[in-house]
Amino acid sequence: MRDAVWSATAFYRAVWRWHFYAGLVCAPFLVILAVTGAIYLFNDEINDLVYPNLRLVPASATEIPLSEIARAAAASVPGGTVTRIDTPTAAGRSVQVFVAPPSGAPLRVFVDPGSGKVLGSYVYTHTLVGFADVAHGSLMLGPLGDAVVELAACWGFILTVTGLFLWWPRGGKPPLFRPRSGLRKRAFWKDWHSAVGFWSALLVLFLILTGLPWAGIWGDLLRAGADVAGIGYPATFRTHGATLQSHLTIKEASDGAAPWTLENEPAPSSQAADPHAHHHGTAPAPRAAGTPQPIGLDAAAQVIADAGMSAPYRLSLPRDALGTYIAFVYPDQPEGQRTLYIDQYSGQVLGDIGFGDYGPMAKAVELGVQLHMGNYFGLPNQLVMLLPCLAIVFLCISGPIMWWRRRPAGRLGAPKPIARPTLRVLALIVLALCLVFPLAGVSLIAVLGLDLLAGRIAEGLGPVA
Structure with missing residues (x-):
């Protein structure tokens, strides 16, 4: 005793x-x-308060083509290259265009979708929300x-x-x-x-x-284990029917826009690409005469519309001769997630993956992610997730x-x-x-x-x- x-x-x-x-x-x-x-729980509310001139625009019945929006955004950054376009999340919202300058940090350029006017830009990590996100x-x-x-x-x-x-x-x-x-x-x-x-x-x-x-070691092990067990990203989607594979992951090819389930998978390749046009990250060689030409941004947008994907979506542009257009619908409720991969030459849909295609573990993680970020139930979800944040601060002070x-x-x-x-x-x-x-x-x-x-x-x- x-x-x-x-x-x-x-x-x-x-x-x-x-x-x-x-x-x-x-x-x-x-x-x-x-x-x-x-x-970050209140990222939209904070950004709307701090940058209303960039994010809010007069509602318009018509929107100009994405190609014109991309050209306007690129023209505002000398030598800049458009890598991704986030269409407006609601009426009265601007388009967010990701532009990579020749040197320095990437910019997010805001464009009025009704007039094509460039409203301004910022470096994401120089904002309060961006700093909080990366920190x-x-x-x-x-x-x-x-x-x-x-x-x-x-x-x-x-x-x-x-x-x-x-x-x-x-x-x-x-x-x-x-x-x-x-x-x-x-x-x-x-x-x-x-x-x-x-x-x-x-x-x-x-x-x-x-x-x-999201953690580097734990998250990668969880994702790999789920894929091996067949309860994560479906194996049938990993090649996308492609004979060539890009050197980029889907996360890298989409400026981090991909859902957790997909982000570490290899990005699919455009089928009509010249197999010698890109090798180990070197610059693409000039295309031979008679080879297919890229369909362009507006044609890609039409393919997306014809596939039944409606805005708001995130559209990443091909990074090289092997790249594809990658479109994500990433709503607050993950059951609506959908991803399209589009050949940049033929316009063929190489992959169409929805939430229903995920394995049980991937579905659980995506649901947890949206609850974690306070998205799933809107303001009530934000307030509930704020409580443990405040509690942690108090406990770390009182201890x-x-x-x-x-x-x-x-x-x-x-x-x-x-x-x-x-x-x-x-x-x-x-x-x-x-x-x-x-x-x-x-x-x-x-x-x-x-x-x-x-x-x-x-x-x-x-x-x-």
Whole structure:
């Protein structure tokens, strides 16, 4: 009985120690994710408020051809090349044209679809929403930042689970569902931390799990595993009937417009392309006399219309002699997703993929993505997803405040090192939890080693049992 009591107490302190250190290390990154995520939840509302002159136009009964819109946008950026066109999402909205200049960052040029007038442009990452978007995914640090975000998110999951364990009452005490009144100092912060953590836990876990598919390591493993199991992107669509394959993924060929399910698949190739026109990313060679010529943007738009795809859609233009037109319908409710691949020479539809063609895992991820971004149910969805963002910020502030108020002067005040028998049990439990979080698992092994070393030092470098 004594051993059981000791083990339960030791295990509780071990979980507390993990929660303590994970909170101190991850809190700054979780705050960044929560704040940038909250901003992006209201991306359209913020952009409409900040850039009404670019996004809002007088409603028009007619729209000029996409080719004229593309020419106007390209002319506004000397030497610029149009790579993608997002048609208006509603009446009274502008067309958004992606233009790559000869040097420097890509621009988003806004054009009135009724008159063809260029309204202005901006570099996406120089806007509040664009900054929040990129910082949310990679901290503006590229692949390294993506790995840091993934690691913080995985440890955020562990923080939430360990927090629920610590919240669970011991010794017959009633559970704390709301803060007690009349408390001050550390007791006040502890009650509020516990109550907010409990009520927000499920939403926080949901945010983390639905956000991880975008992570570089976890997301790629999930996508690859789903495809191998036949529950992701359907294998029958991976070649699109093409004899040639582009060197680009669909994500690269579409300026990131692709749904999660499709983005890492190889982009299809135009069937009429000269097989020697493009090789390993080099510039396309001049086309031989008598070979088919590109159909052009307006003809591609007509093929899209004839296929029954109506605006709003995102249309990516061919990047080279092998490229295709890629059109996405990407609504707030993913059941309406649809993708068309169009041969740039013949106008043939090389692929037509809808939500119904996805496997069960891909469907679940796409649904989770739209709920995560607050899109599926409109404003109610945004407000519900805002709650865990606010809760994360509060928890990441109240936790350090509690630590600061309880720590002895001049000392860290961390819970005592974990006893070696308990450390082994805890390691097995947490490692089992982290099997689905590979990056967190690697970091966990390192931290477990450091914690074991700390325990040995605390015991005078005694032998390891």
